[in-house]
Amino acid sequence: MTLKERIIESLQILGILKEPIDEKLNRTIESERFVVLDTETTGFDYNNDRILCIGALTLENGVINLENVFEHYIDQEHFDKSSVQIHGIIRSDVLDHKSEIQVLQLFLDYIGDSIIIAHHTLFDMTMINNALARNGLDKIKNRTLDTATLYKRTLIKSNLIQHKDHYSLDDLADKFDIAKTDRHTAVGDAYITAIAFLKIIKKLKGKDPAIMLYHLFR
Amino acid sequence: MKNTISQRVADFLKHFPPFNFLDQYDIEKLSEKVSIIYKEKGAIIFEENEETHDSFYVVHKGAVELRRKSQNNILDMCDEGDIFGLRPLIAHENYKMEAIAHEESILYAIPIAIFKPYAIKNHNVGGFIIDSFASNTQNPFSKSHSKKLYGEFLEDENMGADVIDTDNKILDLQPIKYSKKIITCSRVATAKEIAKTMTKKNVGAMLVVEDMLPIGIITDKDLRNKIVTGDYSINTTADVIMNSPVITYSKKMTITQAQMAMMKSNISHLCLTKDGTPNTKVVGILSKHDVMVALGNNPAVLIKALKRVKKVKEIKPIRAKIMQLLQGYLDQNIPITLTSKIITELNDTCIQRVIELSLAKMKTSPPARFSWLALGSQGRSEQLLHTDQDNALIYEDVPEIIQEKTRKYFLELASEVNKGLFEIGYEYCPAEMMASNPKWCLSLKQWKELVHNWISKPGKDEVLLSFIFFDYSLSYGDRDLANQLSDYIFGDIDANPIFYVHLVSGALQSPSPTGFFRQFLVEQDGAHKDFFDIKRRALMPLADAARVLILSHSVKGISNTPERFEKLAELEPQNKDLYLSCAYSYKTLLKFRTKQGLLHHDSGQFIELEALTKLEKVKLKATFKTIKELQEVISIRFNPGKITI
Numbered sequence: 001m002t003l004k005e006r007i008i009e010s011l012q013i014l015g016i017l018k019e020p021i022d023e024k025l026n027r028t029i030e031s032e033r034f035v036v037l038d039t040e041t042t043g044f045d046y047n048n049d050r051i052l053c054i055g056a057l058t059l060e061n062g063v064i065n066l067e068n069v070f071e072h073y074i075d076q077e078h079f080d081k082s083s084v085q086i087h088g089i090i091r092s093d094v095l096d097h098k099s100e101i102q103v104l105q106l107f108l109d110y111i112g113d114s115i116i117i118a119h120h121t122l123f124d125m126t127m128i129n130n131a132l133a134r135n136g137l138d139k140i141k142n143r144t145l146d147t148a149t150l151y152k153r154t155l156i157k158s159n160l161i162q163h164k165d166h167y168s169l170d171d172l173a174d175k176f177d178i179a180k181t182d183r184h185t186a187v188g189d190a191y192i193t194a195i196a197f198l199k200i201i202k203k204l205k206g207k208d209p210a211i212m213l214y215h216l217f218r
Numbered sequence: 219m220k221n222t223i224s225q226r227v228a229d230f231l232k233h234f235p236p237f238n239f240l241d242q243y244d245i246e247k248l249s250e251k252v253s254i255i256y257k258e259k260g261a262i263i264f265e266e267n268e269e270t271h272d273s274f275y276v277v278h279k280g281a282v283e284l285r286r287k288s289q290n291n292i293l294d295m296c297d298e299g300d301i302f303g304l305r306p307l308i309a310h311e312n313y314k315m316e317a318i319a320h321e322e323s324i325l326y327a328i329p330i331a332i333f334k335p336y337a338i339k340n341h342n343v344g345g346f347i348i349d350s351f352a353s354n355t356q357n358p359f360s361k362s363h364s365k366k367l368y369g370e371f372l373e374d375e376n377m378g379a380d381v382i383d384t385d386n387k388i389l390d391l392q393p394i395k396y397s398k399k400i401i402t403c404s405r406v407a408t409a410k411e412i413a414k415t416m417t418k419k420n421v422g423a424m425l426v427v428e429d430m431l432p433i434g435i436i437t438d439k440d441l442r443n444k445i446v447t448g449d450y451s452i453n454t455t456a457d458v459i460m461n462s463p464v465i466t467y468s469k470k471m472t473i474t475q476a477q478m479a480m481m482k483s484n485i486s487h488l489c490l491t492k493d494g495t496p497n498t499k500v501v502g503i504l505s506k507h508d509v510m511v512a513l514g515n516n517p518a519v520l521i522k523a524l525k526r527v528k529k530v531k532e533i534k535p536i537r538a539k540i541m542q543l544l545q546g547y548l549d550q551n552i553p554i555t556l557t558s559k560i561i562t563e564l565n566d567t568c569i570q571r572v573i574e575l576s577l578a579k580m581k582t583s584p585p586a587r588f589s590w591l592a593l594g595s596q597g598r599s600e601q602l603l604h605t606d607q608d609n610a611l612i613y614e615d616v617p618e619i620i621q622e623k624t625r626k627y628f629l630e631l632a633s634e635v636n637k638g639l640f641e642i643g644y645e646y647c648p649a650e651m652m653a654s655n656p657k658w659c660l661s662l663k664q665w666k667e668l669v670h671n672w673i674s675k676p677g678k679d680e681v682l683l684s685f686i687f688f689d690y691s692l693s694y695g696d697r698d699l700a701n702q703l704s705d706y707i708f709g710d711i712d713a714n715p716i717f718y719v720h721l722v723s724g725a726l727q728s729p730s731p732t733g734f735f736r737q738f739l740v741e742q743d744g745a746h747k748d749f750f751d752i753k754r755r756a757l758m759p760l761a762d763a764a765r766v767l768i769l770s771h772s773v774k775g776i777s778n779t780p781e782r783f784e785k786l787a788e789l790e791p792q793n794k795d796l797y798l799s800c801a802y803s804y805k806t807l808l809k810f811r812t813k814q815g816l817l818h819h820d821s822g823q824f825i826e827l828e829a830l831t832k833l834e835k836v837k838l839k840a841t842f843k844t845i846k847e848l849q850e851v852i853s854i855r856f857n858p859g860k861i862t863i
Binding site for chain 1: 221223226257327641
């Protein structure tokens with residue numbers, strides 16, 4: 001046992017350090033490769049609705065490489081006309097469609113063991129995990145972060161100000177002055193989420209310059 | 219791989235040279251290889267002498283400054299659509315300048331290996347790049363480019379010391395900028411040779427000299443009027459077509475003199491000689507354009523430019539010039555009172571323009587009278603740097619039936635204005651103290667109810683809000699509404715004297731600037747650890763005390779802190795000396811903050827003590843004694859010890 005481990009252990013025994021720090025997360029935010037994702041779906045029903053498109057990009061030390069963008073459309077059997085208006089995806093619109101299982105396989109290869117970032121992550125992850133289950137695949141076990149919750153941590157805590165309970169991606173785009181041109185395309189939303197994430201980190205750094213990766217999971 | 223984001227990158231790039239010379243397919247292909255990079259304000263993109271990256275950069279959002287360490291001044295400012303860091307990649311040398319994010323920026327990194335084939339294949343692309351290398355910049359207004367007018371390039375290190383840098387100096391009294399390196403020819407040179415040299419050196423005029431003395435001048439206009447018209451052949455010699463004698467001036471003339479001289483003789487170029495007569499050596503040449511550029515730093519010109527803008531976006535570059543002007547004032551030790559008046563006036567004009575442009579965007583005209591209030595430091599006319607926006611809106615009381623419609627209208631207007639102010643550089647207020655917040659966009663009646671609540675039931679939060687709010691000043695709109703509210707506040711405070719006591723204890727709560735041994739108290743943690751917080755520890759105690767005292771005398775219409783102290787000195791002769799030294803201290807501190815802010819391109823709130831000279835520290839400490847004395851005076855007068863808040 002190294003000295004560091006011993007100190008951590010004794011701090012835990014004394015109750016000063018609540019939970020053990022995952023050593024994998026004890027590094028700078030810049031050194032991590034994140035996958036930022038968004039899904040477009042036929043609706044909001046976890047059981048009956050389906051994923052139309054998965055869009056994702058990688059974020060490493062503030063850089064998004066466009067050569068490595070994930071944007072795949074899934075062939076649909078279940079098809080709800082009402083969501084076409086939101087997403088503008090019509091089945092024959094995009095030529096390059098793949099089967100659900102193909103896209104999921106590509107996606108699993110793409111994310112590897114990276115930390116996943118999304119806006120309202122629970123929704124996207126549930127949709128993806130349900131799709132995986134339908135195809136007899138395991139759930140995704142990657143760590144996830146949610147810009148909707150992280151954003152709240154940048155706000156001033158004061159009883160003078162009433163904050164909203166819920167911040168949409170539009171709210172974040174407005175607050176951070178991010179163009180909403182490609183809003184409601186999976187990759188477009190993933191891009192907005194990625195820039196919002198970077199701006200959130202900058203704000204959190206203003207509060208604590210020594211912020212490390214594990215702080216984001218508190 | 220083609221995707222939604224790469225298409226968006228292509229849509230952006232196609233508007234800017236050299237990418238606009240490429241066809242759609244090529245831009246799309248290129249865009250697929252781009253990396254998008256986010257840089258915080260102050261982040262370094264590359265350093266001087268660093269080995270080159272494999273990509274060059276295009277600014278998508280924000281601004282990037284290029285500078286050389288040795289010169290410590292900005293050589294170029296790249297904003298949206300500008301490219302930088304390309305020349306070293308083509309020339310295979312290390313970076314010659316450093317690039318720093320001047321504000322939070324998003325950059326597109328374009329791999330040189332992908333771009334190079336297009337530059338070779340497409341002549342327009344290659345041509346643009348060669349041109350931009352010659353001037354060393356893409357921005358026609360940048361320093362290095364303007365030097366082109368004198369036919370000299372950045373590499374001419376030898377001229378550096380001889381040029382008087384006027385960038386930061388003041389208007390009329392500025393000495394003119396001239397160059398020692400003058401393009402000349404002899405009297406027997408032919409028009410053709412002259413035109414060739416002028417094109418090569420990229421100048422608009424050439425001097426004809428004999429024995430180092432100027433005997434004539436030939437300008438673009440002469441070539442056009444005399445040669446191109448066919449009146450003279452292109453082999454005509456200089457002495458035939460030149461203007462003679464040359465009108466000469468001394469190099470010691472100011473911008474205003476130069477301007478007048480040009481108007482008087484109706485000429486576009488002035489020849490400067492050693493003693494101002496044609497009988498001494500030529501030392502420089504000055505064009506009309508140079509005068510215009512120099513005049514860009516004049517407040518009157520800036521105001522005019524502001525009045526002329528048609529889009530909010532156009533205000534931003536003017537604000538950058540205002541900051542330059544401010545730097546100049548501080549460098550020249552212009553009194554801070556005068557400086558803040560001029561800069562506040564300019565900032566106010568920016569805000570007014572944003573409001574006017576926002577009003578024009580609304581579908582209908584306002585349903586009622588309204589006033590737009592600036593709060594906090596802008597309200598006190600003490601805001602010199604870019605800081606957060608604090609503002610509020612009062613509208614006239616309207617009949618019940620149109621109340622909701624009116625409220626909606628002003629909220630919509632306020633959102634538009636807040637957005638516009640953000641675009642020109644005012645950050646959103648983190649505490650949402652903005653008119654677009656429904657809490658701060660109220661009718662006069664609602665405002666009265668709100669402030670009555672603060673005054674009659676003062677708690678900690680209410681006092682804090684009063685502190686921010688009671689320093690308001692009118693930015694735009696109806697003065698009468700703002701005055702009505704002021705009158706109401708004074709009347710209400712008189713009826714509720716307990717409010718003073720709360721206000722005073724609030725004012726005394728600002729932390730003390732020095733510790734037991736008179737050393738500076740610095741911040742203990744956070745991003746500004748070991749920095750001195752000049753706003754909270756020095757400026758705020760003075761501003762808070764001034765507010766309490768001025769309210770107790772029911773003086774309205776003065777919201778500037780030093781002016782408040784000067785007024786107090788008049789009202790209370792027994793404390794005259796203290797108040798005057800408070801006014802002086804406040805000005806000193808404000809100047810400190812502003813200088814620090816300009817130095818670090820931030821709000822100047824936090825000062826790095828290490829970076830101060832001994833003299834500066836002594837000056838700073840001297841103001842603390844005054845703060846202490848003042849706090850004693852108000853604590854005795856209002857005796858806040860009796861209550862706790």
